[in-house]
Amino acid sequence: MRDRFGREINYLRISVTRRCNFHCAYCGAAKSDARELTPEQFAAFAAAFARAGITKIRLTGGEPLIRDDIAEIAEAVRAAALPETLAITTNGFLLKEKAPALKQAGVDAVNISLDTLDPECFRRMTGRDALAAVLEGLETALAQGFKRVKVNAVLLRGVNDGDAERLAALARDYPLDVRFIELMPTGDGDDYQKRLIPSGELLARFPHLSPVPGEDGAAEYYAVEGYRGRIGLISPVSKKFCNDCSRIRLLADGQLKPCLGQKETYDLLPYLNEPDRLYEAICQCIRNKPAGHHFEKAQGLAPMNQIGG
Ligand code: SAM
Ligand code: SF4
Secondary structure, three states: OEOOOOOEOOEEEEEOOOOOOOOOOOOOOOOOOOOOOOHHHHHHHHHHHHHOOOOEEEEEOOOHHHOOOHHHHHHHHHHHHOOOEEEEEEOOOOHHHHHHHHHHOOOOEEEEEOOOOOHHHHHHHHOOOOHHHHHHHHHHHHHHOOOEEEEEEEOOOOOOHHHHHHHHOHHHHOOOEEEEEOOOOOOOOOOHHHHOOOHHHHHOOOOOOEEEOOOOOOEEEEEOOOOOOOEEEEOOOOOOOHHHOOEEEEOOOOEEEOOOOOOOOEEOHHHOOOHHHHHHHHHHHHHOOOOOOOHHHOOOOOOHHHHOO
């Protein structure tokens, strides 16, 4: 359905947990014992969202694979909502173990967050000595034959920005897209302005990129001769794409968050057993989705691991 600005809202991101097994400084705290919905509850929500026009669903977190029942969640959500695409975003640490069950459960696409290929830098950025495990997860995901595998990287000036070329080369060596996401002002952002690398600056470092069409509004894609996948730039700060936004977010405890840059959430849990009221509540939240974020003056946004990136 359309919101009051005429935007078609058809993409739901479900954060299945706030918990995480990494501790990326730009994302936020890694511990939380907040309420988490069951697979059946996520499925009931997903069905109502599908009725309101959602056709694409992404499971995210926190770290979604930390949940023992993640394949069950995926299967239940797929069966209830019958989305055209069911995707998942993960840090990849548990992917080697869980990729086969996710494929079996009907997950179509996997995004793996990977900010550096240097083991020591990886340990500093995530708090875990886990680069090798993530790379094994990536290879397992590719071997499973998901429709699409992508790598997402956030570059921080003075931390991992020297790794951009090496990360981009993953799209040469593997059949996957590598996308660079601008740092957003969430989490611990004390030195935010110092760390942010605008996409334009990054683009200038890659002289051989040719623009190619993308399939979603958020990323601008580029081809490189000899590469198997594409390079993508996602620029929520320097090229705000709120006018084309198609997303809403369901948090792990049943709160609906219509916009990443908005503090307000709406508790949908009281309507869980009343499908018509749930549908109405979702439609009302979609209609009233705010025009966009104001990252340029943002302060006090919730950490990403609560809202699912
Ligand atoms: N744990 C999973 C992962 O890391 O992929 C899923 C959740 S994580 C919050 C989703 C995405 O949000 C990751 O790609 C992460 O890099 C990104 N993210 C977290 N904090 C961010 C920030 N401040 N700016 C830009 N991206 C951020
Ligand atoms: Fe965890 Fe993902 Fe946030 Fe890193 S970006 S702390 S892996 S939720």
